[in-house]
Amino acid sequence: MPVSGILSHMNTWQEDRPGGGGAYGQGDGGYRQGGASAEPPLPPELNPRGAGAGAPGGAQGGRGGYGGAAVPPQQGYGRPPQQGRAPGVPQQQPGYGRPTGPGAPGAPGAPVRPGGPGGPGPDAPATASRWPRSRKIKVGALALVAALLVTGIGTYVWADSQLNHENVLAPYDNRPAAGKGTNWLIVGSDSREGLSDADEDALHTGSAQGKRSDSMMLLHIGDNGNTLMSIPRDSWVTIPAHLDTSGSGKTVPQTTSKINAAFARGGGRLLVQTVETNTGVHIDHYAEIGFAGFVGIVDSVGGVDMCIEQDVKDRDSGLDLKAGCQTLSGKQSLAFVRQRHQMADQDLGRMRNQQKFLSALASQAASPATLLNPFTFYPMVSSGLGTLIVDEDAGLTDLGSLFLAMKGVSGGDGKSITVPIGNPDFRTPTGESAVKWDATKSKQVFDAFKNDTPVPDLKK
Numbered sequence: 001m002p003v004s005g006i007l008s009h010m011n012t013w014q015e016d017r018p019g020g021g022g023a024y025g026q027g028d029g030g031y032r033q034g035g036a037s038a039e040p041p042l043p044p045e046l047n048p049r050g051a052g053a054g055a056p057g058g059a060q061g062g063r064g065g066y067g068g069a070a071v072p073p074q075q076g077y078g079r080p081p082q083q084g085r086a087p088g089v090p091q092q093q094p095g096y097g098r099p100t101g102p103g104a105p106g107a108p109g110a111p112v113r114p115g116g117p118g119g120p121g122p123d124a125p126a127t128a129s130r131w132p133r134s135r136k137i138k139v140g141a142l143a144l145v146a147a148l149l150v151t152g153i154g155t156y157v158w159a160d161s162q163l164n165h166e167n168v169l170a171p172y173d174n175r176p177a178a179g180k181g182t183n184w185l186i187v188g189s190d191s192r193e194g195l196s197d198a199d200e201d202a203l204h205t206g207s208a209q210g211k212r213s214d215s216m217m218l219l220h221i222g223d224n225g226n227t228l229m230s231i232p233r234d235s236w237v238t239i240p241a242h243l244d245t246s247g248s249g250k251t252v253p254q255t256t257s258k259i260n261a262a263f264a265r266g267g268g269r270l271l272v273q274t275v276e277t278n279t280g281v282h283i284d285h286y287a288e289i290g291f292a293g294f295v296g297i298v299d300s301v302g303g304v305d306m307c308i309e310q311d312v313k314d315r316d317s318g319l320d321l322k323a324g325c326q327t328l329s330g331k332q333s334l335a336f337v338r339q340r341h342q343m344a345d346q347d348l349g350r351m352r353n354q355q356k357f358l359s360a361l362a363s364q365a366a367s368p369a370t371l372l373n374p375f376t377f378y379p380m381v382s383s384g385l386g387t388l389i390v391d392e393d394a395g396l397t398d399l400g401s402l403f404l405a406m407k408g409v410s411g412g413d414g415k416s417i418t419v420p421i422g423n424p425d426f427r428t429p430t431g432e433s434a435v436k437w438d439a440t441k442s443k444q445v446f447d448a449f450k451n452d453t454p455v456p457d458l459k460k
Contacts, residue, residue: 163388165394180451181452184285185218185271186215186216186217187216187263188214188288189213189263189289189290213263218279222452226413228359228406229419230352236436237257237258238254238274239254239259239262243266259278281446286389288388297330297380298334299330300380303333306336312336312339337350339353362406365380366404422439424436441458444456
């Protein structure tokens with residue numbers, strides 16, 4: 001048939017259709033959604049499916065002429081129909097990743113899934129959390145940090161409460177002005193407080209009442225290195241006038257005596273004033289520990305490692321050690337820092353042992369293995385710091401700097417010295433033996449402490 005004939009037949013077919021009167025797809029749109037009337041078939045020569053086949057979208061309806069009700073125009077042309085689909089439910093396309101056939105979702109007789117046909121089944125993925133994984137990690141980390149902060153602050157407050165504060169740095173007339181750096185007066189007393197009768201026997205401390213200084217050191221912490229200086233307890237010094245501690249209210253006039261007498265008569269406060277008066281060095285902090293606290297600290301850190309140069313056996317202190325490197329217990333350590341009879345220079349030799357031991361103890365007490373281990377930190381605080389006496393302004397951070405400074409001295413970042421001595425066997429007016437300082441050399445050391453300058457080497 002000629003092309004003109006084909007077009008004429010097309011126009012005639014369109015005009016004869018219900019709702020026709022325009023080009024294909026215009027007017028009623030060419031499709032009747034669920035319409036009752038049928039459309040005439042295409043002429044055989046125009047039907048691509050051959051003679052006798054139904055017209056697309058016609059009475060044989062649906063998609064591609066496979067029968068069934070007519071479908072809306074948006075469902076396309078020439079696609080297989082979806083049967084059994086509930087009204088309002090989007091049709092499922094076979095061949096696009098969904099199972100088809102009997103029992104498939106949406107097919108007649110198929111089990112109904114939760115949420116309706118095609119809804120999520122028991123094997124569907126769980127609903128995603130409202131918080132992504134990265135946010136959960138951040139929140140968890142913040143919670144951990146907060147817990148550590150609360151624990152750390154609580155531990156700090158508890159440990160600080162174990163300290164015994166005393167007003168030993170009370171002001172007085174003509175007190176030396178504060179210098180550069182920080183100066184600690186460290187006192188080891190022979191106080192038996194906290195020891196039972198059995199403890200006194202075991203530690204060979206005796207049962208003397210009151211307290212006297214068993215060791216005395218001045219630690220300077222500054223920009224030119226730290227210096228730990230021992231002060232002999234028999235140093236012959238001026239003891240300032242002070243109130244009688246017996247409660248009589250009387251003033252004891254200034255006198256000259258051994259420095260240990262100042263501690264015995266007026267405790268830490270008079271000792272601080274005596275040291276400041278004789279050295280001109282302003283004391284910034286004070287720390288004092290007795291026998292019980294000393295033993296407790298050593299035992300809480302698991303003992304202190306020391307290398308003994310020669311065999312030591314001292315009846316008075318009860319010390320019995322062989323030469324060599326070993327770990328000293330609290331009892332052995334106390335005996336080690338107190339014994340002096342095997343030293344040729346007696347107290348001076350004992351002070352060298354005390355410096356050596358205290359530096360080793362500070363190094364071990366300030367180590368992360370001690371501070372971060374609750375099984376060593378808490379016993380050290382409760383048994384050691386519980387008997388420690390400090391000035392009113394000293395706290396745990398100050399004690400931390402003290403330990404680190406002493407650790408630095410033992411590690412080579414500083415030096416250990418003894419106050420320069422002019423006469424180690426000075427005879428007092430009463431005939432006693434005392435230690436007289438070298439006035440010129442000792443002043444050079446004291447000036448270095450005050451001005452935070454390098455301490456001169458005075459061994460030559």
